[in-house]
Amino acid sequence: MPDPAPALVLRGAGRRYGERAALRDVTLELEAGRTLVVFGPNGAGKTTLLRMLATLLRPHAGEVRVLGRPLPGDGYAVRGRIGFLGHEALLYRELSGRENLRFHAKLHRVAAGRVDEVLDAVGMTARCGDPVAELSRGMVQRLAIARAVLHEPELLLLDEPLANLDPAAAAQVAPLIGVGGAGPSDRRTRVVTSHDPAGGLQGADVALGLKGGRVALLAAATDVEPAQIAELYR
């Protein structure tokens, strides 16, 4: 059943690193089941925004509500409902893919059978016994995607999810995370960062452009021209 309250509410949200503001005065709302695509050059604050929504960074200013709960106070209540895919895979290099996922399954109290299910969905069943250190970057990325969706989260936070993936692999994982235009069967809320104007806008409902930690663009995805996004990188 869809949540009637917006999945994400940010009002004047900000985050500093020391004296430098990484994210300033971000205000937006995202309804449950919608997809937000975030564009912006390196250092614009995309990763900071995602980590903040994932409860990994505490906001320094403004109000942040995720799945109806205020952060950082209620972080414990939303933690298990978020799937986070960052730049790092968050997998132990000396453990195999299956061992890593089993470990996360136990932390998230997910049945062990679900591990084989997601391994199959990302096409890693054959290599799931190898240590992560011996896998290619694309394979590690597939395992990381499996990890992020393992506990069937309501909110997916994806930082460049298709990085390092070849087209075939990208097509394979797309239904799991619902990016790249493949119509997702369920309607999960998503926040996806991207550098690719055309691909990023596909399947997105709202587009956010960040520049220097500030909101430079916020509009319905259908109203956004690729040229406006290219402008962000100038």
Add this chain to the structure above:
Amino acid sequence: MLTLAFALVFFYAPNDADQGFIFKIFYVHVPLAIVALVGFVVAAVFGALHLRSQESKWDMRSYVTIHISVIFAVGVLVTGSIWARASWGHWFVWDEPMLVSFLIVFLLYATYWPLRFSIEDKEKQSRYASVFAIVAGAFVPLNFAAVRMAESFTHPQTATTTTSAPASVTLTFLVALAGMALLFVTLCKYEMASKHATFRLRALRRRLAGDEDELSMTGRSAAPQL
């Protein structure tokens, strides 16, 4: 106040029967030690307040208190070893609990600055420093208890000296203690004021240069910022 205390020490308090004039260092050594000890515990309380409130002023207070306490601890070690040299002929005596404890405590707190300096993120730096202050502050009294239990008391026991001593000794001791505590508080206030001034200056200079957002160009510092 401290001048008054020193005047009392030199002209009022009687010389110790066996130790003579050198016993007067007692009026510096013991108050220093007590004030430094209390300082470490107070710094731990400030650290806890910082973790609870996330306000950087508490981190600043904790930092300054530790700074002055460490200086006082060095004073304890110096006066203690002078006393030890005069009484027993050695600069350091292992069966003297005060000296040994303060050596351990000094070694521990000396790591406070390397710890701060090697954490780059300011916020993390102050949070970790507060955790350190709490752990170390709890450790100080425990360490004293353990070391005291381990060593024999060859020292003239301060507890008995003050209770059974003539009123002049007690009075002088108390005045010296109060003087030392005042000195501690004054030094803390002074350092706090100077830190504030430096910070304000840096902020103003940055505004003059017209770049509110840029990182300060004054180099890295392990001191907390407001």
Add this chain to the structure above:
Amino acid sequence: MMSAVAALLAKELTLELRTRESVPSMVLFSIATYVVFHFGLDRDRVTGDLASGVLWVTLLFSAILGVNRLFVAEYEQGGFDGFLLAPVDRTALLVAKALTLFAFLGIVELVAVPAFALLLLGPPLTQALPQLVLVLALANAGIAVIGTLVAGLAIQTRARDLIVPLIALPLLVPVLLAAARCATPLLSDGGAGALPGNWLAILAIYDLLFALIAYAVFDFLLED
């Protein structure tokens, strides 16, 4: 909480079995230290307080090696984030890491203590063994708690390898003191003496107090 601790602990032991990063180096280090003591002290056999001191200094230094490595995998391979994303009480990580260190110390001592008896100790160990195990367990608990706390404090610093011993050694002086006093009568000539109860109590109180402190402050080391 308990299932999370079990999962973390299982992961920790699997990783150690796979990489063999901590325990073997701790064992080798302690045996090398005995050799160093043999030449440094110029003794073939040690007894009583000297034996107790040599044993505890060696174990303490080898423990520092383990403390240094304790959070490295979490820090370098994203284990902290992975853990923080899970709906799990953060204390679980403290408990699991302290148990891991406790287990590592136990395994190291399984080799290092017999090696000590073989290489340096004068009187036979057999008689005093149960008491020694008790002292080892209490001291290991203290080292595990303080080690976890210090490892957590130092992991974000650039000079981790320097900060860990500088903070841990002073903090562990009371543990060393109490453990060495406890072990002295056990390692004396002419049969094992009785355990000094007051030092055992100090050790237990120290463990308990620092466990409480670690519980209170550990969350703040994980926040970002």
